[in-house]
Amino acid sequence: MATFIAEPPVARSTRAVDPATNVNNRMETRNLAVTFSRVIRSEWVKFRSLQSNWITMLSAVVTMIGIGALSTAFLSGTIGSGGDGFGDTTDPTTTSLGGMMLAQIIVGIVGVLAITSEFANGMIRSTFAAVPKRLPVLWAKVVVVAGVTFAIMLPATFASFFIGQAFMGSDGASLSDTGVLRAVIESAGYLTAIALLGLGLGSILRRAAGAIGTVFALLLIAPGLLELVLPASFDNVLRYLPSNASLSFTSVGSTEALLSPAVGALVVLGWVAGLVGVAAVLLKRRDA
Amino acid sequence: MITVENVTKRYGDKVAVDSLSFTVHPGVITGFLGPNGAGKSTTMRMIMGLDSPTTGRATVNGKSLAEHRAPMHEVGALLEDRAIHPGRSAYDHLSAMAATNGIPDRRVREVLDTVGLTSVARKRAGAFSLGMRQRLGIAGALLGDPDTVIRDEPVNGLDPEGIVWIRNLLKDLAAQGRTVFVSSHLISEMGLMAEHLIVVGRGKLIADMTVEQLRQSAVDNSVDVDTPDPSHLTRVLLGDGVSIDTTDEPNVIRVTGLPEAIGDRAFEARIPLHALVPRQPSLEEAFMTLTHDSVEYQPVAA
Numbered sequence: 001m002a003t004f005i006a007e008p009p010v011a012r013s014t015r016a017v018d019p020a021t022n023v024n025n026r027m028e029t030r031n032l033a034v035t036f037s038r039v040i041r042s043e044w045v046k047f048r049s050l051q052s053n054w055i056t057m058l059s060a061v062v063t064m065i066g067i068g069a070l071s072t073a074f075l076s077g078t079i080g081s082g083g084d085g086f087g088d089t090t091d092p093t094t095t096s097l098g099g100m101m102l103a104q105i106i107v108g109i110v111g112v113l114a115i116t117s118e119f120a121n122g123m124i125r126s127t128f129a130a131v132p133k134r135l136p137v138l139w140a141k142v143v144v145v146a147g148v149t150f151a152i153m154l155p156a157t158f159a160s161f162f163i164g165q166a167f168m169g170s171d172g173a174s175l176s177d178t179g180v181l182r183a184v185i186e187s188a189g190y191l192t193a194i195a196l197l198g199l200g201l202g203s204i205l206r207r208a209a210g211a212i213g214t215v216f217a218l219l220l221i222a223p224g225l226l227e228l229v230l231p232a233s234f235d236n237v238l239r240y241l242p243s244n245a246s247l248s249f250t251s252v253g254s255t256e257a258l259l260s261p262a263v264g265a266l267v268v269l270g271w272v273a274g275l276v277g278v279a280a281v282l283l284k285r286r287d288a
Numbered sequence: 289m290i291t292v293e294n295v296t297k298r299y300g301d302k303v304a305v306d307s308l309s310f311t312v313h314p315g316v317i318t319g320f321l322g323p324n325g326a327g328k329s330t331t332m333r334m335i336m337g338l339d340s341p342t343t344g345r346a347t348v349n350g351k352s353l354a355e356h357r358a359p360m361h362e363v364g365a366l367l368e369d370r371a372i373h374p375g376r377s378a379y380d381h382l383s384a385m386a387a388t389n390g391i392p393d394r395r396v397r398e399v400l401d402t403v404g405l406t407s408v409a410r411k412r413a414g415a416f417s418l419g420m421r422q423r424l425g426i427a428g429a430l431l432g433d434p435d436t437v438i439r440d441e442p443v444n445g446l447d448p449e450g451i452v453w454i455r456n457l458l459k460d461l462a463a464q465g466r467t468v469f470v471s472s473h474l475i476s477e478m479g480l481m482a483e484h485l486i487v488v489g490r491g492k493l494i495a496d497m498t499v500e501q502l503r504q505s506a507v508d509n510s511v512d513v514d515t516p517d518p519s520h521l522t523r524v525l526l527g528d529g530v531s532i533d534t535t536d537e538p539n540v541i542r543v544t545g546l547p548e549a550i551g552d553r554a555f556e557a558r559i560p561l562h563a564l565v566p567r568q569p570s571l572e573e574a575f576m577t578l579t580h581d582s583v584e585y586q587p588v589a590a
Binding site: 029034039052121130 | 333337339356357358359363365368372374376384392428432
């Protein structure tokens with residue numbers, strides 16, 4: 001008996017329902033052009049559309065405020081086995097901003113990931129195909145990372161200050177005291193600078209692990225380690241490490257061991273400008 | 289139009305692309321063909337300005353990509369299917385790309401429709417299948433309504449339906465007068481899609497010809513002859529300029545260089561013939577003949 005095999009049902013014409021025909025609606029193209037403000041907008045869309053950025057920023061805020069609150073509460077005897085009170089060496093403003101030591105690492109990581117994530121998943125090639133001059137992308141990332149970090153960390157430093165002073169009661173400082181307002185605002189400025197330092201390192205090294213490790217080593221390990229291994233005559237040089245330089249303008253009542261606030265700020269800016277500058281040269285020169 | 293002028297790319301001692309020159313014209317699909325490691329992807333990256341040539345110049349519509357006011361309107365490229373952040377939604381990915389060139393949001397929704405991803409536009413791209421990521425990449429390439437479309441290995445990872453879809457899409461784009469340049473290491477795929485071919489091997493240009501010309505290049509006037517007495521027929525046919533090979537079939541011999549006279553001679557010698565089939569070499573054979581000397585790693589006969 002012959003077997004009759006029916007033809008499988010085939011769509012008459014796949015072309016008729018082909019969505020590709022949409023392409024026929026050619027768009028208005030007169031106004032198309034790459035401008036710096038458009039690249040900034042693009043980088044802002046990229047930043048805000050990644051949930052991980054906001055989680056990391058939130059953890060920086062929690063770290064900043066949490067550590068400041070804990071250390072002031074402990075020192076003032078609010079928690080723990082009764083505080084030592086405040087000696088002459090402990091400044092209430094600096095203590096309340098103590099969370100900065102860890103928060104700087106976290107915002108540094110935000111800066112690193114703003115560019116290494118694009119290298120890791122190949123997005124950088126889509127980005128550079130859209131903006132082949134490349135440098136506007138780096139400058140736009142600087143604008144967005146700096147803007148977001150400062151906008152978030154400024155309220156966080158103020159919150160740390162006020163919560164800390166509340167724990168310390170009569171021992172606390174007031175915003176109107178000499179150098180206090182400046183120290184609080186410039187702490188947020190320093191955190192912003194470190195986010196950009198991370199961006200620069202991330203752009204140079206292209207890989208998150210190496211760049212985050214470098215941020216960590218430069219800010220946390222180098223100051224202590226180098227002080228141990230280098231002779232005392234180098235202490236003058238060590239003041240120029242970014243985290244040491246920052247102490248001059250993020251704390252109140254400078255000592256001989258620190259740079260002056262203005263020089264300290266310039267040194268930190270110098271680190272950022274140097275690293276972002278090297279990043280710019282390499283970004284332009286290297287294959288993507 | 290894409291112009292590659294005398295481009296060389298060296299990585300240390302290794303020459304990935306060697307004095308390569310060719311032009312890709314609008315209106316047809318041009319296939320960029322060569323074995324793996326022939327320098328196709330490197331060349332495409334240089335056209336896109338992602339890698340810079342050691343010497344020479346690659347331009348799109350006469351200028352390097354960085355010299356164009358709106359690069360996304362000049363060329364849309366999908367060089368790899370991974371060029372997307374997995375944590376970002378399809379819509380946000382396209383929005384961020386569109387923003388750079390001032391492409392309106394309306395166009396983002398339009399290309400999402402074109403590639404059929406509208407319903408998943410708000411989902412994280414990391415949750416997409418390879419085929420969906422390919423479609424998202426294509427949407428990104430089409431955003432700027434580009435004159436030139438570049439695609440590296442267009443059918444990799446696509447299911448059969450997706451392959452037909454991308455083939456038709458690229459054909460439509462070419463029919464609209466755009467320049468369409470697609471690379472592949474599979475000649476069979478190019479045979480179904482491309483009209484023109486740029487063939488490279490070891491970074492050098494091997495051929496710049498139409499698919500039809502490639503097909504013809506392998507026609508060697510050989511005929512497969514099915515006969516119950518192949519040895520007798522062989523003796524009858526052998527002569528100047530005639531070569532005869534055996535085939536997998538014991539009764540079939542392959543006669544080259546004697547196109548018309550086989551039947552006549554067999555008739556005179558009273559040898560029965562069951563079939564007389566002019567051989568149509570496949571595009572694969574033609575391609576392999578062409579690239580035989582330029583495959584980077586060849587198995588060595590034991």
